Amino acid sequence: MRTARPPGPGLERLSLNQITAERASFPQAVEACARHGVPYIAVWRHKLAETGLDRAVRLVRDAGVRVSSVCRGGMFPATTRAAREGRIEDNRRAVDEAAALGAPVLVLVCGAALPPDKDIAAARRMVADGISELAPYAAERGVRLGIEPMHPAFAAERSCITTLSEARCLAERFDPTSVGLVADVYHIWWDPALYEELARAAGRLVGFHVSDWLVPGGDVLMNRGMMGDGVIELRRIRGAVERAGYGEGPIEVEIFNEAVWSTPLDTLLPLIKERYLACV
Amino acid sequence: MRTARPPGPGLERLSLNQITAERASFPQAVEACARHGVPYIAVWRHKLAETGLDRAVRLVRDAGVRVSSVCRGGMFPATTRAAREGRIEDNRRAVDEAAALGAPVLVLVCGAALPPDKDIAAARRMVADGISELAPYAAERGVRLGIEPMHPAFAAERSCITTLSEARCLAERFDPTSVGLVADVYHIWWDPALYEELARAAGRLVGFHVSDWLVPGGDVLMNRGMMGDGVIELRRIRGAVERAGYGEGPIEVEIFNEAVWSTPLDTLLPLIKERYLACV
Numbered sequence: 001m002r003t004a005r006p007p008g009p010g011l012e013r014l015s016l017n018q019i020t021a022e023r024a025s026f027p028q029a030v031e032a033c034a035r036h037g038v039p040y041i042a043v044w045r046h047k048l049a050e051t052g053l054d055r056a057v058r059l060v061r062d063a064g065v066r067v068s069s070v071c072r073g074g075m076f077p078a079t080t081r082a083a084r085e086g087r088i089e090d091n092r093r094a095v096d097e098a099a100a101l102g103a104p105v106l107v108l109v110c111g112a113a114l115p116p117d118k119d120i121a122a123a124r125r126m127v128a129d130g131i132s133e134l135a136p137y138a139a140e141r142g143v144r145l146g147i148e149p150m151h152p153a154f155a156a157e158r159s160c161i162t163t164l165s166e167a168r169c170l171a172e173r174f175d176p177t178s179v180g181l182v183a184d185v186y187h188i189w190w191d192p193a194l195y196e197e198l199a200r201a202a203g204r205l206v207g208f209h210v211s212d213w214l215v216p217g218g219d220v221l222m223n224r225g226m227m228g229d230g231v232i233e234l235r236r237i238r239g240a241v242e243r244a245g246y247g248e249g250p251i252e253v254e255i256f257n258e259a260v261w262s263t264p265l266d267t268l269l270p271l272i273k274e275r276y277l278a279c280v
Numbered sequence: 281m282r283t284a285r286p287p288g289p290g291l292e293r294l295s296l297n298q299i300t301a302e303r304a305s306f307p308q309a310v311e312a313c314a315r316h317g318v319p320y321i322a323v324w325r326h327k328l329a330e331t332g333l334d335r336a337v338r339l340v341r342d343a344g345v346r347v348s349s350v351c352r353g354g355m356f357p358a359t360t361r362a363a364r365e366g367r368i369e370d371n372r373r374a375v376d377e378a379a380a381l382g383a384p385v386l387v388l389v390c391g392a393a394l395p396p397d398k399d400i401a402a403a404r405r406m407v408a409d410g411i412s413e414l415a416p417y418a419a420e421r422g423v424r425l426g427i428e429p430m431h432p433a434f435a436a437e438r439s440c441i442t443t444l445s446e447a448r449c450l451a452e453r454f455d456p457t458s459v460g461l462v463a464d465v466y467h468i469w470w471d472p473a474l475y476e477e478l479a480r481a482a483g484r485l486v487g488f489h490v491s492d493w494l495v496p497g498g499d500v501l502m503n504r505g506m507m508g509d510g511v512i513e514l515r516r517i518r519g520a521v522e523r524a525g526y527g528e529g530p531i532e533v534e535i536f537n538e539a540v541w542s543t544p545l546d547t548l549l550p551l552i553k554e555r556y557l558a559c560v
Binding site for chain 1: 393394398399400404431432433434435436437440441442443445446469470471472473493495496497498499500510511512513
């Protein structure tokens, strides 16, 4: 039974990244997308673990909501070989989940610089090695790996891959049908080479995430804002992303913010749609 | 009366950036440097305003403590022409203060992206224009302007100039005797082009600031740590800075951190010396 309301004009690419509805269960988030005409959802693995993969697959299929991506694979650096192999194995499970959900992309948050030996160059090599191991497995299952360069404020804890330039150079070691880039405005808006780098990423972009950078800032993880509430030139960046060949794929709204998380979905989703149309 | 205790071996370049002693008055910080054999202090303008320039000049001279830099000039972008001219005028006063204190460098925190129109490119042009106006005035007074690229997390509120690459391209528009670069490990450690860019900055470096990046992170302004407590490869970065020609100038310890600020100076300064010798 497909219950999804069709998306309104201009909303055909809209995806609710599930972290934006962190307080909602998987069934609640999917049902809200269907009811509010949000055609895509991006699935987080901790939500998937709560729900179970088979049930999750049924829920999105029955609701008629498509899965834009699975968040997140990656986290390749670790201090021992055994730990690194464990991370690869976990990434294979993430690929399996993406394939089962019909998600074309597994988003890679590549992993942190390693505090014990402080060797960020070594962490970067572990990321490259990890993607090399994972890419053939993902390609066989029809899932593209999307390297998401993250804001430099997350370099020590989430991703030693920080800039579009660095992510592109890494992605270019692989076939573009298997490894691409995810552009998230929150992570890249400040980059003095932003527009040149988006142009250079042509043909490699497999995802586009929107939110906003609030002023004044605070905790860099939780300070993302609703589109239009901050300083990011969303329209201009979207234009550059489209010129780089990502003109039809889903656009995910991904917001880590307690106030957003505390907003009921029936208030939040109309606001997301309104701001998406007005600002993105 | 010069009261300064001579710096111990290896401490000849050490400078206490005054923000690290934010709870101390100007006289207290200068006196503590002299007593603990810290040969330099970097002066913040809000401390100078509390103390008065003439008295501050006497205090550092009488104590035999040299001023490594004045923090901070910059903040060039503003929404109106009158406001931008006011910023330039304020920067001229900062140059005057640096000259009076015998500080060879005025550190530039260039200024924020402008929230109202979200046009970071325009903010960057205002920075370049501001430095163009200020540079001749500073050169006449023997004060070099030191562009400090700041961590991208500060792009919206403190500096739209974020990377060493961007700061260098900006500095290269000017004579190296009048405009240089300040390398602060907290702002640049994550940069995938860090070592290439430090090499390219050869002859332009006019300051080197140390602290550490703590894990877990939090508020990006106040989460700086004592050298050795975080993930930054301080020794390796210092080596690259020295190979780029900054081998004798002062090295400032600049730490925004409530715990550091709450530590009495007679505990803090010995700790700074110990960690500087062990980690930097």
